[in-house]
Amino acid sequence: MTLTNLLYFLMLFKRTKTLLSPNTNLVKIPSTAAKFKCHICNKNTTVPFELWDFDKSISSDCKLIKSKPTIGNCLYCKSTVKKTSTTWKNEVSKIYNNYSIYSDSGGSEKVVFDSNQKTQKPRSEVIIETLINKVKLPHNMKILDIGTGSGVFLKAANKNFASASLFGHDINDNFMSELETIPNFKEFFYGNIDTIQTKFELISLIHVLEHVLDPIVFLKQIKTNLTKDGYLIINVPDSENNPIDLAIYDHCTHFQTTTLINVLGKAGFEVSFISNKKIPREIIIIAKIGKYKSISKNNETNFVRKNTAYLKSMYMCANNLRKNFEIDIFGSSLASIWLADQLSEWKGNFVDEDKNKYKKKINGKPIVSPSEVKKETNIFIPLEKEISKAIAKRLSSKNVTYHYTN
Ligand SMILES: [Zn+2]
Structure with a gap:
């Protein structure tokens, strides 16, 4: 994705009341810890981990950040989050203003190795294959890729869904001319996502949600652009199995499969498929509009x-x-x-x-x-x-x- 202005995400929505219900009515909060606000449930219930003592971190486009993030676990919604303080927002704004696309893979899309570390495929192809194998999509569908960058996901989609109409969204139009070369590319949206009026059979969020400051409100907005039987596909780092994710400064949410399912549920989605094996150290989730089904228990593994x-x-x-x-x-x-x-x-x-x-x-x-x-x-x-x-x-x-x- 290309992200050049944090303000986009900050201003994307007026904050509405989105509260997660805890599993029990009684949430025990230690009185001594200096808790900070969780950007997912908006409660001041995040206990910082003091064990994080590395002084430097790294941006998602591989640049060094001489600043130490505060990471914590929310006692209320169980999410692992960064403290999104003014300092953090300023630093992240600088990262997005100079963002280099796919700098962690030399300017081209990340490749996924098989378990023997031998054969490799681009990430988008693995995601498209998963969609084809797991859900039924109409051939003449409309696909919207949010945070589309140079359109690698749309290019992979076109190879496999030749009749699909393709739409992209990003916060700037830096890659407009490249997007226009993709067969069946119909329209590019940029700026606020809530101005998009079209409905889509498939919406993709590839490495976007871990950057979003208010993921539940963001997903609720996306839901309004999905057809009744449409699917949302999300790809994020699997923080539980990807240790370096904690050091990525601009990732404000460190999703596990359980916390991602909960966030989707609270936004009104039910999960059709989830895997943290298709792409090592990443989660792929396919969801559709539906009722929140409570998962058996929140994974509280530290x-x-x-x-x-x-x-x-x-x-x-x-x-x-x-x-x-x-x-x-x-x-x-x-x-x-x-x-x-x-x-x-x-x-x-x-x-x-x-x-x-x-x-x-x-x-x-x-x-x-x-x-x-x-x-x-x-x-x-x-x-x-x-x-x-x-x-x-x-x-x-x-x-x-x-x-x-x-
Ligand atoms: Zn929370």
Whole structure:
């Protein structure tokens, strides 16, 4: 998505009263914690996690942010959220004013690897495949992609739904000429979403909702643009299984499957399909207008604690290695750039398999191919153990040693 002005989301709707009901009438709130306001339920019931002690974070377009976000868990609606203070809003406004689309994947759409880390597909194709397999959509439907950017989702939609009429929405028209080259592209909307009068059989929100300050009001508005039998498809990071998501400054909500279902339910949607496996570390959810079905229980697992511990152990592991030798860092997306920034005076390279990224630099550090690294290089992979193992196995060579967190 391209986001160039936070004001868009801030001004999108007049705040209306949208309160989530707690599971019980009695919500126990510790009296000592300095709680902050949850932007989902509007209650001052969010307890900050004090364990988050990294001084720096990263924007969703991979730029370093020298500011520390406050992250907390709302006791009322159970969401994990950032504190959306004036400081946070100002910082995020700066991020959106200089937003670089798909900078975490060299300017093109993120690719999804299969479980063996071998074959790969663009993210949009995986989402379209999921739609085709899980719900029935009319061939001549109207599709609206909100936060469409350069229209990668609409291009993938056109390949599979050749008769569908395509519509895009974004907060600026930077990609207008590119969108107009997509076959069956009918109309581009920009600015306030509540000015769109058309109804659609399919509306997509690909990596949008985690940025939205008032997701329930936003989804209620979108509902008015959906036909009675239409579907909404949402793709967001799966924060529970994606530790680096906590470090992404402009993500104000850290969704888990359970909290996403609850937010959709409160906006008047029922879930037709949900998966956090189709795209590793991301959630895909297909919903339609319906009644909120209470899920058996809110997942209160404290994933922030687990994920913060994971990021800390990754940092410690990489930092310990540097006592003996300098390391290169595998990858050049969010986790890699964040780790590089945490390591003081790191002088290595980013090692990446994506040839679109070669000869580019990130914060002055070159991106090189695995075949280009010098003899006896030590490469640290800032990913989960199983994925790291698969990568190390696939790229094993006499020249290099791969390291990762156990
Ligand atoms: Zn809340």
